[in-house]
Amino acid sequence: MTTTTTTLNRRGRAEVPAALETRAANPPVSLAVFNRMPLYLRGLKALREEGELTVSSVALAGRVALNPSVVKKDLSLVIVNEGKPKVGYRVDSLIEDLENFLGYNNTKDAVLVGVGRLGQALMGYRGFEKYGLNIIAGFDTNPEVYGAINGKKVLPLGKLESAARRLAIKIAVLTVPEEAAQGAADTVIRAGVRAIWNFTAAQIRAPENVVVKNEDMAVSLAVLSQQLKLILEREEREEK
């Protein structure tokens, strides 16, 4: 049995024994929280542009159209240096903490499978680097696309496994045709990849220790057109 002594520090916050602290440093962050973090980051960068050095939870909440309480709670998950009562949070250190939390500062190498139009677009997109993703090479079965895009090599699919394994690549971007998706996924998983960013409409089967994130445009489109429908219907009613 473990005895846990819990004391209170100033402001009544619970002091956690060091052994537990490591665990608590990795709280299960909900997806809702995760989706808000980039909003704060955007708002804070705008504030920095405007020359602001500090910001209160109320001010930041107003900017991103959220409740101040949710802002305070979310920020408490990422901040290293506490905010100061009456002053607020330091804009620059908050930006740094958010970027660390989101992993933008820790560049991750990735391979891309399927150098068709979408694959080429993603390989050519320089914005990923800003978010810490570095596509080191593309792989395809079509010799016509072999060469280089945006300074990154495009190689035969057969070379993927050894290359990914040698470089210990953990992330793969999947932009193959739908019917080739599962096969490509199996290949990258064999090569040691543990996270698949799936841009195909296929549903990928993968072992439990591999993350699959679907960039599901069908869902986005459905949400968009449903919202559009509601807006148009509302206006029609109001016109009457």
Place this chain on the structure above:
Amino acid sequence: MTTTTTTLNRRGRAEVPAALETRAANPPVSLAVFNRMPLYLRGLKALREEGELTVSSVALAGRVALNPSVVKKDLSLVIVNEGKPKVGYRVDSLIEDLENFLGYNNTKDAVLVGVGRLGQALMGYRGFEKYGLNIIAGFDTNPEVYGAINGKKVLPLGKLESAARRLAIKIAVLTVPEEAAQGAADTVIRAGVRAIWNFTAAQIRAPENVVVKNEDMAVSLAVLSQQLKLILEREEREEK
């Protein structure tokens, strides 16, 4: 004051007066619900492939790894023909109802602004038609891309406003460079567009009666890399 008479029909379901029914037919569906609908659709199509004519909520729930209660509740939002106790739901009519709900059967015309690599990829992607989106033309300021892609014209940006207005286009796909995003959004809104599918990293300001759906790859990537991090850390702990 309005008097509302509410009677009960078989199974104790409340009978709603006709006047209210129209309103109730448009319940505010949460995003969580919306994201699950395409899962059901996928599962049902797989079942149809396997020759199944009916499916119970428990069976479908198992397939999509969700709770049967949530399946029953979600389906109750879309079904036209009720399921039958002891039998379940008809697979084919459920597919139809879901596709109607998601708007896949009601094709919507759209314009695309910014025919760079990503824009070209989206114009060339035939999968959108499956989901009811028809990109009728692309617009750009760069004369080098004028012509046609996938049978769709690419025209000068200057022609967008009159074309969109003439054809009463309500949806625009934004694939311009980040710094051109707000300007492009303003243009399409002037042309009468009411829904913007934003693939840029820019945050678009738009009037209340215009929907903006961000295809925010930064968020997706952050979620993916966070999950990857958790998996790798867990394994590290277990290896010790």
Place this chain on the structure above:
DNA sequence: TAGATTGTTAATCGATTAACAATC
């Protein structure tokens, strides 16, 4: 008829919002 399964209502769980003691 008996039992499986529906649609819906009630109970539970988690996330959001409000309130507040601590404090700069």
Place this chain on the structure above:
DNA sequence: TAGATTGTTAATCGATTAACAATC
């Protein structure tokens, strides 16, 4: 010191899950 604002705890709200009467 007085008041603004923090971090956190308590109250509220909504979504998920379980339970159940209706019924094929």
